[in-house]
Amino acid sequence: MYYIGVDLGGTNIAVGLVDNDGKIVHKDSVPTLREREYTEILKDTAMLILKVIEEADVDFKRVRSIGVGCPGTPNKKDGILIYANNLKFNNAPLRMELQKYIDIPVYIDNDANVAALAESVAGGAKGAADSVTITLGTGVGSGVVINGKVYSGFNDAAAELGHTVITMDGEDCTCGRKGCWESYASATALIRQTKAAAIANPSSKLNSILGGNLDKIEAKTAFDAAQMGDEVALKVIDQYISYLSEGLANIINIFQPEILCIGGGICKQGEYLLKPLREKVSSKVYSSNLIPQCQIKVAQMGNDAGIVGAAMLGKL
Amino acid sequence: MYYIGVDLGGTNIAVGLVDNDGKIVHKDSVPTLREREYTEILKDTAMLILKVIEEADVDFKRVRSIGVGCPGTPNKKDGILIYANNLKFNNAPLRMELQKYIDIPVYIDNDANVAALAESVAGGAKGAADSVTITLGTGVGSGVVINGKVYSGFNDAAAELGHTVITMDGEDCTCGRKGCWESYASATALIRQTKAAAIANPSSKLNSILGGNLDKIEAKTAFDAAQMGDEVALKVIDQYISYLSEGLANIINIFQPEILCIGGGICKQGEYLLKPLREKVSSKVYSSNLIPQCQIKVAQMGNDAGIVGAAMLGKL
Numbered sequence: 001m002y003y004i005g006v007d008l009g010g011t012n013i014a015v016g017l018v019d020n021d022g023k024i025v026h027k028d029s030v031p032t033l034r035e036r037e038y039t040e041i042l043k044d045t046a047m048l049i050l051k052v053i054e055e056a057d058v059d060f061k062r063v064r065s066i067g068v069g070c071p072g073t074p075n076k077k078d079g080i081l082i083y084a085n086n087l088k089f090n091n092a093p094l095r096m097e098l099q100k101y102i103d104i105p106v107y108i109d110n111d112a113n114v115a116a117l118a119e120s121v122a123g124g125a126k127g128a129a130d131s132v133t134i135t136l137g138t139g140v141g142s143g144v145v146i147n148g149k150v151y152s153g154f155n156d157a158a159a160e161l162g163h164t165v166i167t168m169d170g171e172d173c174t175c176g177r178k179g180c181w182e183s184y185a186s187a188t189a190l191i192r193q194t195k196a197a198a199i200a201n202p203s204s205k206l207n208s209i210l211g212g213n214l215d216k217i218e219a220k221t222a223f224d225a226a227q228m229g230d231e232v233a234l235k236v237i238d239q240y241i242s243y244l245s246e247g248l249a250n251i252i253n254i255f256q257p258e259i260l261c262i263g264g265g266i267c268k269q270g271e272y273l274l275k276p277l278r279e280k281v282s283s284k285v286y287s288s289n290l291i292p293q294c295q296i297k298v299a300q301m302g303n304d305a306g307i308v309g310a311a312m313l314g315k316l
Numbered sequence: 317m318y319y320i321g322v323d324l325g326g327t328n329i330a331v332g333l334v335d336n337d338g339k340i341v342h343k344d345s346v347p348t349l350r351e352r353e354y355t356e357i358l359k360d361t362a363m364l365i366l367k368v369i370e371e372a373d374v375d376f377k378r379v380r381s382i383g384v385g386c387p388g389t390p391n392k393k394d395g396i397l398i399y400a401n402n403l404k405f406n407n408a409p410l411r412m413e414l415q416k417y418i419d420i421p422v423y424i425d426n427d428a429n430v431a432a433l434a435e436s437v438a439g440g441a442k443g444a445a446d447s448v449t450i451t452l453g454t455g456v457g458s459g460v461v462i463n464g465k466v467y468s469g470f471n472d473a474a475a476e477l478g479h480t481v482i483t484m485d486g487e488d489c490t491c492g493r494k495g496c497w498e499s500y501a502s503a504t505a506l507i508r509q510t511k512a513a514a515i516a517n518p519s520s521k522l523n524s525i526l527g528g529n530l531d532k533i534e535a536k537t538a539f540d541a542a543q544m545g546d547e548v549a550l551k552v553i554d555q556y557i558s559y560l561s562e563g564l565a566n567i568i569n570i571f572q573p574e575i576l577c578i579g580g581g582i583c584k585q586g587e588y589l590l591k592p593l594r595e596k597v598s599s600k601v602y603s604s605n606l607i608p609q610c611q612i613k614v615a616q617m618g619n620d621a622g623i624v625g626a627a628m629l630g631k632l
Contacts, residue, residue, distance in 0.1 A: 073604055082606050091606075130470050146462060153572025154446050155607045163602040164566035167495075168483045168559075175602045177565070179483075243484075249493070250480035254570060256469025286479040286491045288389060290398050290407075291471045 002058055004049050005311025006068040007111070010034050010086040013041070015048045016304070017056045017063070018311035022122030024304055026056035038081075038092040046101035065105040065314025066098060069114030069306045076156050079106055107313035111306060113150045113159060115299075116143025118309030119261045123300040128258035132251055133299055134161060136219075136264035139174065140182040140247075144255065149316050162186070166246050181247035187219040187266055190240050194222040197236045205230035223269050241276050248277070249284035252294045256287065263299030274298070318374055320365050321627025322384040323427070326350050326402040329357070331364045332620070333372045333379070334627035338438030340620055342372035354397075354408040362417035381421040381630025382414060385430030385622045392472050395422055423629035427622055429466045429475060431615075432459025434625030435577045439616040444574035448567055449615055450477060452535075452580035455490065456498040456563075460571065465632050478502070482562050497563035503535040503582055506556050510538040513552045521546035539585050557592050564593070565600035568610045572603065579615030590614070 002025065007014040009032060016027035030048050032041060045068075053063055072084030079095025081087075095106040109117075116125075116133035125131035129148055135141035140162030144151040152158045162182035163175050170179030171189070183189055194217050198207045206225040210216050222240070225233030248260065266273060278296055287293070301308060318341065323330040325348060332343035346364055348357060361384075369379055388400030395411025397403075411422040425433075432441075432449035441447035445464055451457035456478030460467040468474045478498035479491050486495030487505075499505055510533050514523045522541040526532050538556070541549030564576065582589060594612055603609070617624060 073607060075607075083604055128470065146467065151462065154444065154574035155572050155603070155609070157603040157607055158570065158572035160569040160602045163569045164480070165562050165600075166481055166484055168562050177600050177602075246481050246484050253476040253479045254474065256471050256474035258470035284481075284493050286476045286493070287471070287473040288399055291389060291391075291473055293471070 001064045002062055003064055003311035003314045004052070004066040005307035005309065006045055006049070006066065007306025007310060008032070008045065008068055008070040008087075009111075009306070010071065013045050013048060014307055015045070015052045016307035016311065017052050017058060018308055020315070022118065022308050022312060024307060025058070026052055027307060028052050028055070032087070034087050036088070038087070038089045038094075039097060041087070042092075042094065042097040043101070046098050049102060063104060065107060066102065067114070067310035067313035068094060068098075068106065068108045069111040069310035070094070070108060071111055073157050074108045074110060076107070076109060076152065079108055081108065105314060109150055109152065109310070109313055110143075110156070112141035113143040113152055114309030114313065115141065115263070115301065115305040116145050116261075116309070117150050117312050118301045118305040119299050120145040120148065121312045121315075122308055123305070124261040124297040125259040130255065130257045131259045131261065132161070132255055132257045133261040133263060134251075135299070136185065136187050136244075136262065136266045138186060138188050140186050150313070161247070161251055164247070164250065166243070166250065181243075181250075184243035185240070185247055187264060189243070190219045190222065190266065191217050193240055194233075194236050197222070197232050201232045204232035206233045206236075219266050220268070223272065227272070238276070241273070241280060245277055245280035245284060248281045248296065252281065253286045257294055260294055260296050261299040262296065263301075263305070267298045270298070317380045318378055319380055319627035319630045320368070320382040321623035321625065322361060322365070322382065323622030323626060324348070324361065324384055324386040324403075325427075325622070326387065329361050329364060330623055331361070331368050332623035332627065333368050333374060334624055336631070338434065338624050338628060340623060341374070342368055343623060344368050344371070348403070350403050352404070354403070354405045354410075355413060357403070358408075358410065358413040359417070362414050365418060379420060381423060382418065383430070383626035383629030384410060384414075384422065384424045385427040385626035386410070386424060387427055389473050390424045390426060392423070392425060392468065395424055397424065421630060425466055425468065425626070425629055426459075426472070428457035429459040429468055430625030430629065431457065431579070431617065431621040432461050432625070433466050433628050434617045434621040435615050436461040436464065437628045437631075438624055439621070440577040440613040441575040446571065446573045447575045447577065448477070448571055448573045449577040449579060450567075451615070452501065452503050452578065452582045454502060454504050456502050466629075477563070477567055480563070480566065482559070482566070497559075497566075500559035501556070501563055503580060505559070506535045506538065506582065507533050509556055510549075510552050513538070513548050517548045520548035522549045522552075535582050536584070539588065543588070554592070557589070557596060561593055561596035561600060564597045564612065568597065569602045573610055576610055576612050577615040578612065579617075579621070583614045586614070
């Protein structure tokens with residue numbers, strides 16, 4: 001059998017036909033043009049699904065379901081997108097709209113949950129019944145897979161691991177709280193931390209590689225300077241990894257997943273990030289060394305996570 | 317059918333015969349005498365089980381299983397207690413030992429997990445598929461029930477919610493980390509906070525009701541003084557509820573359980589604790605008010621939680 005996966009983003013709608021193993025057979029995308037009404041966006045989505053199936057030259061009867069990963073909070077049972085951060089989808093009957101054009105089962109879930117499912121089925125957490133995937137980007141995205149299925153709580157809004165406070169009354173978070181893990185461990189937070197260090201240390205190598213232009217700071221800037229031996233950057237990285245490890249140790253104490261995947265651009269640092277991270281996490285985790293320990297790995301699905309994970313909603 | 321539940325504690329071994337609804341039909345207990353070898357303790361346990369079944373006058377064939385709730389970390393699959401905080405149970409083959417005397421299925425789990433299962437089956441979280449139960453005592457105990465079953469991760473060590481840091485580099489925790497929720501929200505922590513306030517404010521009512529003897533401070537002391545209008549005690553309580561709410565909001569953002577039960581002596585304060593707690597939690601939770609919200613309730617199973625929850629391990 002095959003499964004359609006839809007990655008419904010603020011910029012593009014990406015659709016893929018996925019096989020039983022979570023492999024994309026064929027995919028395509030169109031711009032979301034997000035200012036439009038949801039009826040128009042979902043009509044385009046349906047047309048793109050039909051196009052992808054046709055181009056893949058697969059018998060329509062062999063397509064079991066459509067899965068949609070979307071921003072915001074879904075009502076999974078009713079197939080409704082209750083709200084989305086950057087789309088005009090308020091109580092949008094996503095399932096019903098798509099089934100106007102294509103009469104097969106439609107499943108929906110949050111995009112971060114779907115990404116975690118993709119890692120579980122075909123990526124870094126393949127083979128683990130219980131896994132957690134976090135993505136370090138503008139925020140800290142997260143999804144939890146328990147016994148092979150996305151865990152989303154009684155109201156489909158669970159697994160907001162980025163929005164757990166690691167320092168009471170700490171940094172302002174976009175969610176309105178203070179001290180959320182996201183406000184210390186996201187790529188955005190690393191950029192802020194790097195900027196503060198550059199300002200405080202004008203003669204550092206960190207500053208010189210920026211040519212004095214602090215607006216050029218990216219998440220990788222501190223890593224670049226650290227690899228050149230810059231003490232200031234090394235301190236930034238060490239502190240950032242401490243923040244990251246604090247939240248990861250919390251997650252492990254809570255879920256004890258077999259595998260914890262980390263995604264996002266920062267992971268391109270590979271072992272340079274992971275080695276000290278594993279050491280710090282290991283010193284913080286609450287469990288005897290007489291029992292197996294959670295493994296921390298890099299997420300593998302990249303941009304395909306949305307399509308593959310959404311498709312796999314229909315397999316379970 | 318009936319189910320035997322064993323609450324294997326450091327002081328007593330309590331055994332109960334439990335019906336399908338989680339009601340205790342008959343129970344009894346004997347001292348653990350914890351310095352003994354596990355073989356002796358488990359022999360006593362088996363004899364007590366047989367005695368309880370006999371005294372309840374129930375046909376042995378109608379007893380489906382034995383469930384044991386124990387301190388420490390179990391290997392659930394193999395029925396082994398890997399280690400326990402205050403018992404000489406290192407890699408103790410608990411299932412095998414009990415089955416020497418009684419040849420029916422034996423299940424084991426951690427005592428905090430078992431207490432959460434009891435609330436889920438017959439207590440404050442009855443009817444909720446997903447629930448979390450925390451117990452405010454010497455530490456902060458916790459158990460997570462997902463889809464009616466205890467969640468314990470791939471290595472049976474999950475759900476240590478008390479050991480998640482809410483203030484990096486904060487108060488020392490017994491687990492070796494700094495800033496764990498337990499070190500702010502346990503009854504022990506409240507006593508410490510009350511003591512510090514009493515020392516800093518020698519002329520407070522808080523101090524006078526203790527007659528100057530700070531060793532008399534209990535978890536309820538600050539509540540008692542607050543209800544007499546003492547400003548110092550009111551501040552202690554307000555701060556304590558803030559700590560408690562910070563961790564509860566984290567738990568809700570992570571699990572979005574339908575019901576979150578709180579147990580432990582502090583809960584005797586009832587709405588005096590719960591009303592401000594719910595308000596603080598609600599202001600911190602990351603979810604739209606367009607969706608149903610987690611309810612915070614008082615745990616109901618009290619001292620029977622261990623027996624009932626352990627028994628229900630065999631029902632699932």
